[in-house]
Amino acid sequence: MKTTAFTKTYNKRVVLNLPELELPKGQITAVIGPNGSGKSTFAKILAGIERADDRRPVLSGVSVGYLPQKSFPFRMSTEKNILQNGNDPACASALMKALGIEALAGQSAKKLSGGETARMALCRILMRRYALLILDEPTAAMDMESTLAAEECIRRYCDETGCGVLLITHSISQAKRLADQIIVLHEGKLIEQGDTERVLASPREEQTRRFLEFFGV
Amino acid sequence: MGSSIRKAIELILSADPELLNILSTTAKVCLTSSILALVLGVPIGILLGAERFPGRKVLLVLNRTLIGMPPVVCGLLFYMLFSGVGPFRHLHWLFTVKLMILAQVVLITPIIVGVMETFVADTAPALRETTRGLGFGRLKEYRLLMNECLYSIFSAYLLSFARAIAEVGAVAMVGGAIAWKTNVMTTAIMMYTNRGSFTLGIALGLILLTLSLLVNIVLSVMQGRLSR
Ligand SMILES: Nc1ncnc2c1ncn2[C@@H]1O[C@H](COP(=O)(O)OP(=O)(O)OP(=O)(O)O)[C@@H](O)[C@H]1O
Ligand SMILES: [Mg+2]
Numbered sequence: 001m002k003t004t005a006f007t008k009t010y011n012k013r014v015v016l017n018l019p020e021l022e023l024p025k026g027q028i029t030a031v032i033g034p035n036g037s038g039k040s041t042f043a044k045i046l047a048g049i050e051r052a053d054d055r056r057p058v059l060s061g062v063s064v065g066y067l068p069q070k071s072f073p074f075r076m077s078t079e080k081n082i083l084q085n086g087n088d089p090a091c092a093s094a095l096m097k098a099l100g101i102e103a104l105a106g107q108s109a110k111k112l113s114g115g116e117t118a119r120m121a122l123c124r125i126l127m128r129r130y131a132l133l134i135l136d137e138p139t140a141a142m143d144m145e146s147t148l149a150a151e152e153c154i155r156r157y158c159d160e161t162g163c164g165v166l167l168i169t170h171s172i173s174q175a176k177r178l179a180d181q182i183i184v185l186h187e188g189k190l191i192e193q194g195d196t197e198r199v200l201a202s203p204r205e206e207q208t209r210r211f212l213e214f215f216g217v
Numbered sequence: 218m219g220s221s222i223r224k225a226i227e228l229i230l231s232a233d234p235e236l237l238n239i240l241s242t243t244a245k246v247c248l249t250s251s252i253l254a255l256v257l258g259v260p261i262g263i264l265l266g267a268e269r270f271p272g273r274k275v276l277l278v279l280n281r282t283l284i285g286m287p288p289v290v291c292g293l294l295f296y297m298l299f300s301g302v303g304p305f306r307h308l309h310w311l312f313t314v315k316l317m318i319l320a321q322v323v324l325i326t327p328i329i330v331g332v333m334e335t336f337v338a339d340t341a342p343a344l345r346e347t348t349r350g351l352g353f354g355r356l357k358e359y360r361l362l363m364n365e366c367l368y369s370i371f372s373a374y375l376l377s378f379a380r381a382i383a384e385v386g387a388v389a390m391v392g393g394a395i396a397w398k399t400n401v402m403t404t405a406i407m408m409y410t411n412r413g414s415f416t417l418g419i420a421l422g423l424i425l426l427t428l429s430l431l432v433n434i435v436l437s438v439m440q441g442r443l444s445r
Contacts (some may be wrong), residue, residue: 047351066350072343075365084361085351125351134350 001132002058003024003162004050008076008188016188023132028165030196032212033185039168040069044136046166065130068167068171071121073105073109073167078120081109086127094200095123103157105174114141122150126157133157134166139174142181153177172215176200184208225419235396243382243401250321251378256375258326259287259370262333267341267362277334283327292390295320298389310346312393316375317401322385326378333366340365368443375432382428 001023005180008016017040023029026085026097030072044050047066074081082092096102096195099119104112109120112113118141125133135154139147170177175182175196182199184192185209192199192208203209227307240263249306265273266282299304310316341362348358385403393400394408406418 044346047350049346063352068346068350070343072347074344074361084353084357121347124256128352130352176294193277 001058001064001209003046004056006045006054006056006058008038008045008050009053014188015017018190020047020190020195021183021190023164023166024181026158026162026166027180028154028167028178029181029183030173031166031168031183031185032170032175032180032211037185038137038188039185043136043166043168046132047134056141059132062131064134065125065128066120066134067136067138069140071117073112073117073120075110076108077106078109078116079110081120082124082127085124086200089177092123093126095126095153099123100148110169115143115146118142119150121144122153126153128188129161130163131171132164133147134168138167139169147174154178172200172212184211186211221415221419222423223422224416225396226293228416228420229424233417236417238397239400239402239421240424241293242314242399245270246317246321246388246401247378247381250318251325251374251381253318253322254326254329254377254381255370255374257322258329259333259366261326262330262373263337263359263362263366266337266339267345267359268332268421280327280330280332280334283323284331286324286327287389288324288384288386288388289390290386292387295323295391306311312395314392314399317388317392317399320391321381321384324384324387326382329373332369332376336366336369337362352382368440371443372436375436379429379432382425399432400436 003018003023004017004023006016007014007018018117031042033039041050045052047064048057049066049108069141074084079092079096082096083089085173086092093102093105095160096105099122101116101119101123102104104116104120109117112120122135138154139150142150151174151216154167156164167175167178181195182192182194183190184199184203184205186207189204192203196202199208200212203212247431265276287413295316297307297309299308301317310319343356344365345360348361372409383403385407388394388399388401389404392401392402392404394400397409400408402421409415409417
């Protein structure tokens with residue numbers, strides 16, 4: 001899958017200016033970069049929720065699933081929330097079990113804790129097969145155990161469906177565990193793209209190196 | 218004072234026919250107007266809150282102005298439209314329950330629109346990001362939005378009903394407070410007090426207060442239920 005080059009301007013400030021990008025099917029692409037570097041904006045534009053400056057779709061003809069950074073629980077039980085995205089109770093309970101929220105199935109989703117809400121939202125988006133699945137910091141609110149369980153679900157989804165996954169994360173270790181490819185954003189620009197191991201071991205750009213230093217890479 | 222209250226309670230308990238007539242007229246006017254306002258106001262409020270279109274801001278300002286409109290002004294407007302010199306005089310609606318309902322609909326629909334708009338404008342962006350992210354269509358998006366709105370619809374309705382039952386200006390102007398025909402609780406209180414007879418007024422006042430208490434109890438119970 002190829003995205004077209006585009007820019008995005010908010011209040012006369014260019015927050016994103018990206019070239020064409022290749023997002024391979026069946027692979028997980030991690031997007032890393034500091035706060036405000038444009039990761040979420042990139043995700044929203046790919047998902048068609050925001051439009052690029054020229055108002056043209058950046059990715060056309062493919063079904064995109066997008067999990068926002070902040071998940072919205074519908075006013076119904078956890079299980080019903082998940083079933084909104086495909087009436088397959090067996091699949092829903094398998095996902096809830098994998099993410100450890102099966103005991104919360106009947107509870108009102110509005111009353112879930114932050115991490116529980118994030119787990120519910122991940123189950124909900126994984127119910128359906130998309131050509132490209134964009135996850136905006138899906139594990140940011142989760143504890144370590146849930147994070148690892150979530151990563152396993154994401155990996156399995158990618159392998160079983162053969163769809164592409166774009167994973168926005170602030171965790172380099174998560175990128176290392178999950179991603180086949182890494183994209184580094186900085187101030188709205190793509191500063192590095194390549195295989196995970198290569199980018200983390202020998203970043204070509206000075207800014208990537210400085211960014212990675214914070215993580216002790 | 219104490220003896221008037223005792224007499225008022227006796228009047229309520231004796232099921233005085235005039236009192237009953239006033240109560241049934243009030244119920245007819247306020248229930249009809251509030252239900253019509255609900256049917257009109259909920260979709261308008263949801264659209265104003267959820268969609269962005271040219272002229273939306275103007276409509277919001279207009280709606281807020283209508284919320285602040287004194288009931289007598291609303292009554293005056295309908296009086297002029299339907300009185301002997303008005304364009305709708307041939308309908309002969311002046312001093313009928315019909316016109317009282319119409320005036321109240323205009324008076325309270327803006328309240329429902331306002332409550333719904335505020336809630337939806339707050340909720341819709343986050344909900345929409347999620348539903349579009351999941352790939353849901355517009356229909357499903359609106360169904361889920363309505364589902365979020367349940368408590369707001371409910372409280373908007375009770376608010377508008379409370380305003381309808383408590384206002385006196387509009388119903389007095391266009392209804393004329395005619396005994397056995399267009400007299401409602403608030404206009405009857407005024408009428409009887411002017412005549413120097415407090416008993417019926419106090420009885421009606423007690424009923425109004427009790428009703429308001431009930432409405433608020435129901436509201437607070439439902440808030441817990443419906444926000445889940
Ligand atoms: N609707 C908006 N209006 C104006 N500016 C915006 C809007 N949305 C985002 N921005 C700006 O665009 C820039 C990129 O925001 P974005 O949310 O994409 O960052 P991010 O990389 O996801 O950051 P984080 O790591 O904090 O999630 C930020 O400087 C932000 O202030
Ligand atoms: Mg973000």
